[in-house]
Amino acid sequence: MQIDIIAPGRVKERYLRDAIDEYSKRLSRYCKLNIIEVADEKTPDHASEGVDRQIKAKEGERIAKHLKDGAFVIALAINGKQLSSEELAAKINDLGLRGTSHIQLVIGGSIGLDDAILRRADFLLSFSKMTFPHQLMRVILLEQIYRAYKINAGEPYHK
Structure with a gap:
């Protein structure tokens, strides 16, 4: 299985x-x-809704260039479905049993994902109603993917 994580910005903190x-x-x-x-946009403090939409649209265009036709796309969204680790x-x-060999998980930038990306996604996943820093979300997402593979392999993993 190939797993892609697509997100705007570089992780700066060591x-x-x-x-x-x-x-x-x-x-x-477990997987490739x-x-x-992708490059992120600077978000000015107290930006208007219009500016926010423009920023999300630019980041969305950059993300969309990496979305593959045959891939199952999961977008992280506050209003998505919350799953337990076992459900994930x-x-x-x-997905693997149904023949999917490529999953792409998309994390939004500091103000979220463009509506076009949310519409393109095959599944919207929420980790919480809370907002997390998008750079920290990469770590949380990777840990949960790792946990999922450990669960599926029947291997122990701390709870």
Whole structure:
């Protein structure tokens, strides 16, 4: 299975890069992982809704260039469906059993995802009604993907 994580911006904090590297290494025995960073837009403080839409549209265009036709696209969205770790594991397993060999997970920038990306997604996934920094979300997402593979392999993983 190929798993792509597509997100705007570069991870600047060393501790987050270290965590991303660690989970990427752990996942290498289960899947082919590709982390795709697209350029992010600077968001001015107190930007209008119109400016926010323009920023999301620009980031959305950059993200869309990496979405593949045969891939199952999962967009992270606050209003998406919340899954337990076991349910996420089952979703990944079910996709594989149905012949899906490529999953692309999309994380929005600091103000979220463009509506065009949300419409393109095959599934909207929510980790919480809370908002997380998009750079930290990469670590959380990688940990949950790793946990899903451990669950599906019947291997122990701390709870």
